[in-house]
Amino acid sequence: MENYSLARCRICNSKVTRFLDLGKTHPPEEFRRKSELGRPIRTFPLGLSYCPKCGQVQLSHEIPPDVMYKQHFFYDYSITKTGDKHYTELAELLKKKYKLTNRDLVVDVGSNTGKLLMIFRKIGVKILGVDPATRLVRVARKNGVPTIDSYFDSACAKRIVKAQGQARVITCNNVFDHVTDLHEFMRGVRILLKEDGVFVVEDPYFLTFFKTLGHVVYHQQLDYILVKAFAKLFDAHGMELIDCERIPWHGGSIRMYIAFKDVYKVNRHVQEFINEENRLVLKNEPKALKSWGGKILAQRDDMASLLKKLKRQGKSIGAIGASAKGNCLLYYSGIGPKTVDFITEKSNLKVGRYTPLGIPIVKDEVLFRKQPDYALLLAWNFSDELLAKLSPYTSKGGKIIVPIPKLKIVG
Template identity: 30%
Template sequence: MTAASCRSCGAPLTLTFCDLGLSPISNAFVRPEDAGRGEMFHPLRASVCDRCWLVQLDGSPGADAHFHGDYVYFSSFSESWLAHARAYVAATTARLGLGPESRVMELASNDGYLLQYFVKAGIPCLGIEPTANTAAAARDKGVETRECFFGRDSAARLAAEGWKVDLLLGNNVLAHVPDINDFVGGMPAILKPEGVVTLEFPHLLRLIEGNQFDTIYHEHYSYLSLTALLPIFARAGLRVFDVERLTTHGGSLRLFLCHDSAGHRETGNVASLRDEERLAGLAGPDVYAAFAERAREARRSLLSFVVDARRASRRIAAYGAAAKGNTLLNYCGVGPDDIECVADRNPTKQGRLLPGARIPVVAPERIFETRPDYLLILPWNIKDEVMSQMGGIRDWGGRFVVPIPTVTVLP
């Protein structure tokens, strides 16, 4: 599949944001019995539309290549993410006055990591999740879940069943949909007249400022700013009335939306964010054109660290078999000769090999058995959580390392 035109407005894509070469699908972990087989590598190139300024992959495998019955990402394995979900449920329940008569729906509800807290509060809810194994895990938590992709057609079916919601939420899903107009276009059909939509996603401006090129992977079709999203929302008859800035995923936004005709008053946060993005140059080509060289410099930094460490007979392991880590390692050409293993708490990933890099994934306990000199934190956005959990490496002089925005060895 090749996207020669913008996923939002249809304009031709002519401006490259970042070209990371060929890479496998980030969550296509390799089973040991398949280690002798080849893998599919796809171009990993992000372009920016010079009409509406949506940054997007210029061609990518379809959603079925990512979201299926063997999906390996389970949200509940991150304690910090569960804490984020609990805080969201508490704050939103209070802000919107949600109770037993309300209805809540989450798009891409994964393993019920968030909706479980609405269930505990006695608020009726429904999860929409296309991957069978995470949907099953959600049901085990008592979260009613439908296995489907969301869009205009599925929204119409849900509305015909009587699903109209007071709160529709989507955390880190908006970037994952190939047809963003269809996804957003389904929202008004299931939203009550005064209902609220909240959408969280990593902010493109923070990605650029923090050199977070490793968050570019095939599962992320779009890289989002308020500037690029406003026309998409307007086409669906939705408007943004508030914005919150979050620290998650290297710097994210939470947008509050409603029907155009709803009574929610717009706060000053919306104008403030629009001004910030305008002053940063997100509505012009220069800031995008300069980004690629910063990614190349980060690659050189990691390679220099790895080569110097190995020449000094220092051993390196990594923590967190995250999609962003797979982008980083494949872009840099780092493999099992450089990094011995990657520790991860998710048993679904343990015993498999990273896609492309083919580094084995192990349980965190293995790190304390092998005692490497360095532990490279691939999900740098939760480095504090990782350093707390794995702080025992300091007992033998082990050091933590983060790769983004450039390699840093931590105390």
């Protein structure tokens, strides 16, 4: 039997050491039809390892991409306002910073339903999406966004260059840390990017996760990004990190700007990020990482024991937001339909389905209609936006359980 272990560093190929074990879980975006509920649940070990050589932090085991993305991928980021505002700002910033014109091509890798590219089209550049999730590619094309139904690699990059020329900007939001082979991806970037082009990556930043515990470990995210380790990846491909900044996204993310060497000046931020990583995480590993892992386990156990205690007291519990991370968190905490009655969700792609353990996914309004005693917030990334919308529930006495970063009850 294959165990899908990631025994070697995804950046430098050295042997890695595991420092966190969260048990096993199903693919994070697995939401089943009613008829599929009796089927066995296929699970994969979930944990984190680090590389003593380059400082990379990565998943201990991976789920084969075909299991992960072709069958179970429902995330539709067009449904939150937070995403809309964030991507409008990103498009305008890149246009201004790199003086993009209508002759420039912007390629978004992991383009989902085409939301970011629709914004880029509005500001007057040429656009192209790449995404392997067939279901989402169909939606993107309906939105008028030209999209290639594929993983991004050097073959895909060559195909784009042949048809449309090289790209001035390649964006990759919350996808780069998901890719199976980082080096093959970078070979694709080298082929597709113009000499003065910029590759812009946004992903959760591990140092923020380390400091705040405001994120979760889950299978879609293979890399828990530290600038120090990723600078080595870019260097191995003749490129360099020219700037990086923190952005308030997914509980604290990083935006990295990567270009060919010696084309742009390297901002001092890059060294500042590395200095802080060295000070807080890498100088003290594995001790610092192991003690951090203990806090992640405590976070999980605190949530599970609160929910089970409330249930024993006869309270009803719903949940809000059938996110991939939330779905995973419930499973590895051992929370199923005996504890949580339903999960509300905005995306029509998920409503009517079930978590693998059998919790039904229902429309948002069910929360107000059923008015359970407690509602577990599984979409904590968007909690400000959501909390305002939940006032009809809390004003009638409903209490919200926020599990991340620190377990608390609101309302």
